[in-house]
Amino acid sequence: MKPIPLWVLPISLLLLFNPSNSADDVVKQTLLNFFKNLSNGNIPKDPKFFGWNSSSDPCSWQGINCDTQLSVKRVVLENLELSGILDTNSICSVSSLTVLSAQNNSIHGGIPSEILNCKRLTHLYLNNNQFSGNLPESLSRLNNLKRLFVFNNNFSGNLPDLPKISGLLSFLAQNNQLTGEIPQFNFENLVAFNVSFNNFSGPVPELGGRFGTNSLIGNSGLCGKLVEKLCPPPVSEKVSPKKRDVERVLMFLGYSLLALVFIMFFTFKIIFRKKTKGKEVEHKKKKAVMDSPINHSSETNDSKTPMSKSEYSMASSNESDMMSSSLVVLTNPAMKELKFEDLLRAPAELLGRGRYGCLYKVMFDDGINLAVKRIKDWTISPEDFQKRMRTIDQAKHPNVLPVVAFYCAKQEKLVVYEYQKNGSLFQILQGGESGKFYWDSRLSVASSIAEGLAFMHKELYEDGISHGNLKSSNILMNKNMDPCISEYGLMAVDSPAPSPVGHANKSMNQRRGRPDYPFKADIFNFGVILLELLTGKLAQNNGLNLANWVHSAVREEWTVEVFDKALVTEGASEERMVSLLQVALKCLNPSPESRPNLNQVVTMINTIKEEEEMPSIVSEP
Known part of the structure; x- marks a missing residue:
């Protein structure tokens, strides 16, 4: 065995003790x-x-x-x-x-x-x-x-x-x-x-x-349907003459059977025509009573949807005096003569259906247009509903759309607003016009919504009335393109807002012991609206999909990717956008107790606005 050269030993030790x-x-x-x-x-x-x-x-x-x-x-x-x-x-x-x-x-x-x-x-x-x-x-x-x-x-x-x-x-x-x-x-x-x-x-x-x-x-x-071009039918296999003859026989038998069914149907109809004549007359009478604009609009927009019990009972009631007195017109001089029958007679257009009811545009001859919210599946007594509407009416803020009138019966509840022709925040973001929806406008919208919501929370906290269904489609733009919160208080909150990161919800007993919970749910939903303003994307699934995506991007330190490309192209301040994103994430905190209140949110957003306006102030001579 040959001896190991002395120079090998230092190199071996170096590799042994320095593998990294x-x-x-x-x-x-x-x-x-x-x-x-x-x-x-x-x-x-x-x-x-x-x-x-x-x-x-x-x-x-x-x-x-x-x-x-x-x-x-x-x-x-x-x-x-x-x-x-x-x-x-x-x-x-x-x-x-x-x-x-x-x-x-x-x-x-x-x-x-x-x-x-x-x-x-x-x-x-x-x-x-x-x-x-x-x-x-x-x-x-x-x-x-x-x-x-x-x-x-x-x-x-x-x-x-x-x-x-x-x-x-x-x-x-x-x-x-x-x-x-x-x-x-x-x-x-x-x-x-x-x-x-x-x-x-x-x-x-x-x-x-x-x-x-x-x-x-x-x-x-x-x-396909999305590109408005029909797809060609699949190429069929060649059919043998015998198979073609069998198909013809089966087709003939099918047509014969169909003709027999039609003959039996018309025979049955003639035999029982006299018995059904009385029912048809009665049905026509009901249809004449039902020929009100709100119901007609509902049918024309969704003819396959059967009429609900509340629709039928409201229109078929003969107690017109009671209905007239049941429409409560609030402090609006232009509408003080408004009657329930006026809403029924005026042409109406179905604007949309939601989980909690339908929204109609009602048009009058004098050019006045109203928006009527028809609420369903809300188990609240007429007395409590009336008290709730009057309480909400007492809290007035320029960024909260006031109620013009309301109607409440046992099976029917309507809330009337002035129609806002400039649409909603949802429509602005959905319509592909986000490139014209500049950063300063979005920041101003966020500030106005927060201020209006903070005011309502302060005024209605003791009554426990939160918004209950805050979303961008309920943020309407008035004639000056200022945002107005619509449908405030038309849905009571009795369950926690969904957690964006799988936070365990509290038990029902704990929830009922938290009078501020509905207001914390509003704050969560406001956080979702902030994400929509920042990303240009619309929330689905109660905002969870958008919140999850943003949380994922922030965790991976790819925060800039979440911002609307229109804002980036415009040259909006990345620092300010990140600051507003941090406000949104605080509102979306999985723990309701850890979410800020609306006054704190207003302060944070207005601080960002002041920082945004600072350069222009400094540059003035």
Whole structure:
């Protein structure tokens, strides 16, 4: 056996007691190889990338972010005129990598299938490059992937089976040359989706009402209801002559049977015509009584919906004197002569149906229009309802829409408001006009709603009357485009507001012992409205979907992603938007006890407004 040279021993000890340095060197060399291939061997002219060399720590390099354990988590190389290729063999050997962004460069080639080895990858941004070829099937095996941006490239071929990624939140692939059918994603989970201006064909999948035609335009081969193009019928198999003869015989028998059924039906109708004649006359009388505008509007807007018991009993009541006296007109001089029959006779238009009732627009000959809220399934006595309406009427604020009149019977409750022709906050955000809904307007709307709600909470706290159903569709814009809270107090709250992060609810006994709970529920719903103003997205499922998405983005430190792109394009202050987002998150606290009261919310929002206005004040001579 040969003796071991003396120089081997120090090296062995060095490797034995310094294994981490060896691992760090591997990661460092891997990143340098990746960058060399991505930049086509050319170091960017941007001086901020000084430091990408073998003699420094990768965590100090520009574009690299590490966690507290000095593991590389994010590689962000954007807007650097990089013109090489994506070396997934190198970058995916960095096992701790979660975010890879190389957007806004000139990278060419394809995405190698070895992207599969980036197993912890959650965000992949390759948009605005010159990539080509197919998207590899291995992308669908990145189970942690949440956002995939590949738009503005030259990708072609069919999409991989991306719906297999259960946690995918965003997929943007517009402006490519992709073909085939659009797979059925889980559109309930997606918050961003766009495949416009490709070469997709076939039926449009069910988008769950989350995305419109803008996410599909530029694909002439698509068909279906959403793109208003009929899909061709499936190609049928060739039928043999014998089979065709059998089908003809069966068709003939079917028509004969159908004719026999019609003959029996008309015979039955003639025999019993005399017996049913009296019932028909009675039905016509009831129909004449029922021919009131509110009921007629209800039928014409939803003819398949049977008339409810409350609709029938209200219209068919013969006690007209009682009905006239039951319509209580509050302090509104223009409406002091309003009668219940006036509401029934005037033309009416159904504006919408909700969980708690219907909303009608009632139009009078003198040009006055009213909005009538018809409430259902509210077990409150007429006496208590009348007392509640009068109490609400005593609390007046310019940002709360006053009640003009109300009607209350045992089975019928109506609340009348002045009609606001400028629509609601919901319609502004829904109508695609968010680009004209500027930051200062949104901040002003948030402040006005908070002030109105704070005033009502203060005035009605002792009576225990909260809003009960606060949402953006109940924020109406008056003639000056100032927000007004509508339908205040038309629904009592008897259960906790849903928690956005799975907070355990208290028992019913505990809830009943908390007189302030309904007001805390209003604060939660106001937080959802703030999220809608900030994100430009509309809440569904009681605001839980939007709240969950925002909480997820904030936890991952991708807060800027939640803001409406129209606000970002406008150049709104990111600092102010983050401040308002923090107010929203406080309102959405899972624990009702930890939510701020409305006075505190007003103070926080007005502080942001003052900071927003400060530069213009300082700049004045």
